[in-house]
Amino acid sequence: xxxxxxLRRKIVDIARRVHAQGFVAATDGNISAxxxxxxxxxxPSGTCLGELNPADLLYLDFERRVLAGxxxxxxxxxxxxxxxxxRPDVQAVIHAHPPVTNAFSFAGLSLADPVIPEVVxxxxxxxxxxxxxxxxxxxxxxxxxxxxxxxxxxxxxxxxLTVGADLSDAYHKLEKLEHAARTLLAxxxxxxxxxxxxxxxxxxxxxxxxxxxxxxxxxxxSSP
Ligand SMILES: [Zn+2]
Numbered sequence: 001x002x003x004x005x006x007l008r009r010k011i012v013d014i015a016r017r018v019h020a021q022g023f024v025a026a027t028d029g030n031i032s033a034x035x036x037x038x039x040x041x042x043x044p045s046g047t048c049l050g051e052l053n054p055a056d057l058l059y060l061d062f063e064r065r066v067l068a069g070x071x072x073x074x075x076x077x078x079x080x081x082x083x084x085x086x087r088p089d090v091q092a093v094i095h096a097h098p099p100v101t102n103a104f105s106f107a108g109l110s111l112a113d114p115v116i117p118e119v120v121x122x123x124x125x126x127x128x129x130x131x132x133x134x135x136x137x138x139x140x141x142x143x144x145x146x147x148x149x150x151x152x153x154x155x156x157x158x159x160x161l162t163v164g165a166d167l168s169d170a171y172h173k174l175e176k177l178e179h180a181a182r183t184l185l186a187x188x189x190x191x192x193x194x195x196x197x198x199x200x201x202x203x204x205x206x207x208x209x210x211x212x213x214x215x216x217x218x219x220x221x222s223s224p
Pocket of ligand 1: 028096
């Protein structure tokens, strides 16, 4: 099977999992993957991720020119292209609307505070961007500074953005983010939640470094 078709099948496989897990509803969310030679595949606008077929994907260059495929590319195309410009290491991008993660954002609560040790090690802080009108040209601007240092962002009042070395990596980050949000929600319902101490954070930073993660990601961002 040609590499291009394998990549198409993998996007569809991940899209179905994103929908099946309830990380999106109806035609929400979008997924892209970097292809050879500054090209990319992205999911089409107005199509349910749970009902996608490999032939439905659009093949584009980074100047937003559609080279193959019918229909319009996802309305968040500019957001995806911004990630690929900022992060040559990133091969896949997933934007979803995970409900509990989003609930924290709508309630004005941050997920940046360090509470769950393994999340701190894997992600560092989880920043929330400034608000941008969905599908607008503001989207790339609000992620620009943060995506250089973070693989997991919360788009204020909108959803998640997870990026990875491949599609599975970006998907696992989404799953881990929503799981962390669900766990924190339960903890808050049971009582007050204590943040990790600076000492504990320092020891986790050493673990993160040993695993090859950058220490700088542990510093909570100044934005909300
Ligand atoms: Zn969205």
